[in-house]
Amino acid sequence: MALETRDSPAVSPPDAPLRPDALAGEDAIASAPAQRADPRALLMATFSWLQAAAPALLLGAGILVIWQLLTVSGAVPAFLLPAPARVLTAWLRGLGLTPSSGGAPSHQAPLLLRYGMTTLVESVAGFALGALIAIPLGYAIARSQTLARALQPYLAAMQALPAVALAPLLVLWLGYGSPPVIALCALIVFFPMVVNTALGIRTLDRDVLDAARVAGADGWSLFRYMEFPLALPSILAGLRVSLTLSITGAVVGEFVVGDQGLGGLLNIARSQFNVPLVFATLLTLGLLAAILYGLARLLEWRVSYMEVV
Numbered sequence: 421m422a423l424e425t426r427d428s429p430a431v432s433p434p435d436a437p438l439r440p441d442a443l444a445g446e447d448a449i450a451s452a453p454a455q456r457a458d459p460r461a462l463l464m465a466t467f468s469w470l471q472a473a474a475p476a477l478l479l480g481a482g483i484l485v486i487w488q489l490l491t492v493s494g495a496v497p498a499f500l501l502p503a504p505a506r507v508l509t510a511w512l513r514g515l516g517l518t519p520s521s522g523g524a525p526s527h528q529a530p531l532l533l534r535y536g537m538t539t540l541v542e543s544v545a546g547f548a549l550g551a552l553i554a555i556p557l558g559y560a561i562a563r564s565q566t567l568a569r570a571l572q573p574y575l576a577a578m579q580a581l582p583a584v585a586l587a588p589l590l591v592l593w594l595g596y597g598s599p600p601v602i603a604l605c606a607l608i609v610f611f612p613m614v615v616n617t618a619l620g621i622r623t624l625d626r627d628v629l630d631a632a633r634v635a636g637a638d639g640w641s642l643f644r645y646m647e648f649p650l651a652l653p654s655i656l657a658g659l660r661v662s663l664t665l666s667i668t669g670a671v672v673g674e675f676v677v678g679d680q681g682l683g684g685l686l687n688i689a690r691s692q693f694n695v696p697l698v699f700a701t702l703l704t705l706g707l708l709a710a711i712l713y714g715l716a717r718l719l720e721w722r723v724s725y726m727e728v729v
Contacts, residue, residue: 502696510696511703531685531697532704539674539681540708542598543666546605550666551659554610558617559643568618579611583669587676601673601681608669609662616658620651652723660716667709682708 484504490496491503512518514532561568583604590600624647632646674683682701689697 499693499695502699506696507699507703510694511700514697514700514704532682532700535680535682535685535701536704536708538598539667539670539683539705542601542673542681543605543663543670543712545598546602546669547609547663547666549602550606550609550662551613553606554613555617555655558614559621561614562618562621575611575614578607583608583672584676587673590673591676596677598680601670601677604673605666605669608672609666612662612665613655613658616654616661617651620654621647623654624650653720656716656720656723660713660720663712663716664709667705667712671705 487501487504491498491501509518511532516533557571561571586607587600587604590603594600594603628650629642629646632642637646670681671683671686674681675687678684679688682705685701686698689695689701
């Protein structure tokens with residue numbers, strides 16, 4: 421005779437069908453809209469960003485105020501230092517965002533875009549060429565003391581040579597156009613990449629590498645899964661610095677080559693005594709370098725985030 425207790429709940433058998441109310445509850449959960457972002461959290465994030473950017477913004481505002489006072493007071497002649505409004509007008513006109521002073525579209529409207537794209541392509545191509553050679557060479561120098569002793573004096577001597585002195589030789593060897601500019605960019609970014617790559621490999625924890633070798637890692641597998649990921653922060657730091665330096669290399673090469681790129685535009689504006697266009701070109705160079713630097717930082721953050729996840 422089976423005993424029954426009032427406190428014992430009835431247990432449904434495993435194959436018992438689900439109740440309609442249970443199905444309705446699951447459907448309601450599945451169809452519920454995604455949780456919206458908290459407006460307060462978004463406001464706090466914006467406030468934190470503004471607080472972090474406040475020093476830079478205040479410094480920039482102070483420089484603009486001093487600049488405006490110098491031009492308004494006449495302490496500096498306008499042909500040496502144009503007012504910020506004139507520089508902004510020249511910059512917008514060079515980007516094609518405003519018409520010329522006569523009301524018709526200016527023939528200089530696409531200047532900054534056309535010349536800036538040339539500089540960007542040359543700098544990125546030189547950066548890629550330098551990275552293609554520098555990273556493997558940096559790894560080889562870190563792994564071979566003999567190769568390091570043989571190459572390091574020449575690398576240091578090459579870094580000591582000014583880029584302005586190398587540019588005419590590259591023009592003689594490679595001719596006019598983009599090839600000598602790209603080669604000069606590669607030479608400028610080469611040394612920081614080699615140094616950071618070699619430093620990243622040399623400073624790896626030997627105990628970790630020995631444990632990986634004991635576990636069976638060797639050759640390519642050791643490099644792929646241990647050495648390269650551990651040295652990646654140092655390599656990315658070298659790439660970030662080199663990417664910004666590539667803009668400098670492109671401009672120096674364009675100074676020598678002639679009338680191409682933003683460096684050539686600086687030569688043209690200087691020969692025409694167009695000081696606002698000179699400042700607008702410098703502003704474009706600064707923004708271009710800042711954008712490349714920001715993209716490199718974003719790549720570093722993305723890679724670090726993927727490694728943590």
